[in-house]
Amino acid sequence: MSTTSRRYAALAGVTAAAVAIGTAEPVAVLTGPRSAPLVAVGGVVVDAVPEPLKQFAIDVFGTADKIALLTGTALLLGGFAALLGVLAIRRLALGLAGIAALGAVGVAAALTRSGADVFDALPSLVGGGLGALVLWLFIDGPFELDPWLWAPPTASGSASSPPAPPAGLGGRPVSPAGTAGPAGRSVSPAGPVDRPVTPAGPPVPVTPAASVATVDPESRRRFLTGTGVLLGTAAVAGLGGRWLAGRRGVSAARDAIRLPAPVAPAPAVPAGADLSLAQLAPYVTPNLGFYRIDTALVVPQVNPDSWRLRIHGRVGTERTYSYADLLARPLVERYVTLACVSNEVGGDLIGNARWLGVPLRELLDEVQPEEDADQVVGRSVDGWTCGTPTAALRDGRDALLAIGMNGEPLPVEHGFPVRMVVPGLYGYVSACKWVTELELTRFADFDAYWVPRGWSAQGPIKTQSRIDAPRRRNRLTAGPVTVAGVAWAQHRGIRRVEVRVDGGPWQEAELAPTVSVDTWVQWSWRWDATPGEHKLQVRATDATGETQTERTQSVAPDGATGWHTVPVNVR
Known part of the structure; x- marks a missing residue:
């Protein structure tokens, strides 16, 4: 098989896969975006991938890890599809079997997702069927290339001359180019061509230049036109399906919501809480800039009119609440800083926002948890x-079933219509987005999503600090330099922040005012910088008197530790 033939075959396979994926998207508009093959398979990958690899993706791609996963999945699929195209030249059944296997993987992935039903298999079934049809069109159908393209070369590099007519792409006998056809015309796979026919006689030696397999121009044009049209159709179908899914989303329902005023507004941000320095994170993180780490490859679209929260399990009275029920209750507004357990020392997977919601303590009191129900599982x-410790939801901290963020309904990607917000706990044990169920149970009886994957069952936030300015690549001028950053120890508060240069004595930084112990605090320190290479370090002490440890620990199993260190160059 020549290099040219492999390229055309690979293109046929990729086109078939593109059609399968692209046409599945409009079908997924009807069955739900999570049933689309790429998303369904990607979800299984998220659940099954080894934890170190998952953490590596977060470290490298940050909040773009989901885009990277979908892109990587598409590239792997494209490579496999190209291989199927090459195999299909030799035997069409092999290519079709490969397409069927891909469709089966998509069906299995869609049906094994939580809440799936039989209709979730439709996108993969429809896409797989159309992909198989496209592969047939190019290998054994009207778009197939001149079969002489696939003629195997001889040792001298010339096309072989088998005693019998070679098989076509689908195994059909075809006439070699140049054999006599009706009415004395030469016949090629592309059709009759008006050229003289050499009378039968002794074989004529073939020169190397004449022995190179070529593609009939009309056949090649038909093939490339077909791939172009089908790839364009697949792109339009895929993008159109995504657009339609967005139109069927809940943005309009969210925009129509008018949040009631809280009976207990958040305390005013004190003057000076935000130092407004270049490179320093703002005290209140805008919604668009708030980090997002979760396992959802597509953002769930939950209609607030049909949303329900069920609280059950080890309770005296099971209750169910609607979104309207929450809006009718007295609402509380609080500033709370949330942090992801995957946040490395000095990382940015942390943000501070003003949350509006119903105190979880009140809802739990209404269902009367049993004495041994030490865990609340948010689904x-x-x-x-x-899995959140029940005690953390009933000890007086401002744990909320939140419906608002920074003065507006929750953004869809941050949990609309309802999510949990719990000060002092990493998000993986407390910040359930798109929550629809709270089950009272025991840690001994149930492990939440991340626990079997090696993470601690309970995740209290560790005392941490970060240098925002100057940054690693900054080139500084000798003289006064403002070193600034943020520190946090939610539900305990920060007592002191210290900075040192080149391992020298610790110097106490100035703390800015803050709303409460549940938010981070900005700090600053004036440094008389001298020329040369220097190393800045920071550490914080919380209100209990505990100073963050120098010992370096990775994020697993319960959060990173160590001192944030920033090398700088002063001219």
Whole structure:
């Protein structure tokens, strides 16, 4: 098989896969975006991938890890599809079997997701069927290339001359180019061509230049036109399906919501809480800039009119609440800083926002938890779970069932219509987005999503600090330099922040005012910088008197530790 033939065959396979994926998207508009093959398979990958690899993706891609996963999955699929195209030249059944296997993987992935039903298999079935049809069109159908393209070369590099007519792409006998056809015309696979026919006689030696297999121009044009049209159709179908899914989303329902005023507004941000320095994170993180780490490859679209929260399990009275029920209750507004357990020392997977919601303590009091119910399992609409200590929801901290963020309904990607917000706990054990269920149980009886994957069952936030300015690549001028950053120890508060240069004595930084112990605090320190290479380090002490440890620990199993260190160059 020549290099040219492999390229055309690979293109046929990729086109078939593109059609399968692209046409599945409009079908997924009807069955739900999580049933689309790429998303369904990607979800299984998220659940099954080894934890170190998952953490590596977060470290490298940050909040773009989901885009990277979908892109990587598409590239792997494209490579496999190209291989199927090459195999299909030799035997069409092999290529079709490969397409069927890909469709089966998509069906299995869609049906095994939480809350799936039989209709979730439709996108993969429809896409797989159309992909198989496209592969047939190019290998054994009207778009197939001149079969002489696939003629195997001889040792001298010339096309072989088998005693019998070679098989076509689908195994059909075809006439070699140049044999006599009706009415004395030469016949090629592309059709009759008006050229003289050499009378039968002794074989004529073939020169190397004449022995190179070529593609009939009309056949090649038909093939390339077909791939172009089908790839364009697949792109339009895929993008159109995504657009339609967005139109069927809940943005309009969210925009129509008018949040009631809280009976207990958040305390005013004190003057000076935000130092407004270049490179320093703002005290209140805008919604668009708030980090997002979760396992949802597509953002769940939950209609607030049909949303329900069920609280059950080890309770005296099971209760179910609607979104309207929450809006009718007295609402509380609080500033709370949330942090992800995957946040490395000095990382940015942390943000501070003003949250509006119903105190979880009140809802739990209404269902009367049993004495031994030490865990509240929050379940998202997509089946994800987190296990929160019951005590943390009833000890007086501002743990909320939140419906608002920074003065507006929750953004869809941050949990609309309802999510959990719990000060002092990492998000993986407390911040359930798109929550639809709270189950009272025991840590001894149930492990939430991340626990079997090697993470601690309970995740209190560790005392941490970060240098925002100057940054690693900054080139500084000798003289006064403002070193600034943030520190946090939610539900304990920060007592002191210290900075040192080149391992020298610790110097106490100035703390800015803050709303409460549940938020981070900005700090600053004036440094008389001298020329040369220097190393800045920071550490914080919380209100209990505990100073963050120098010992370096990775994020697993319960959060990173160590001192944030920033090398700088002063001219």
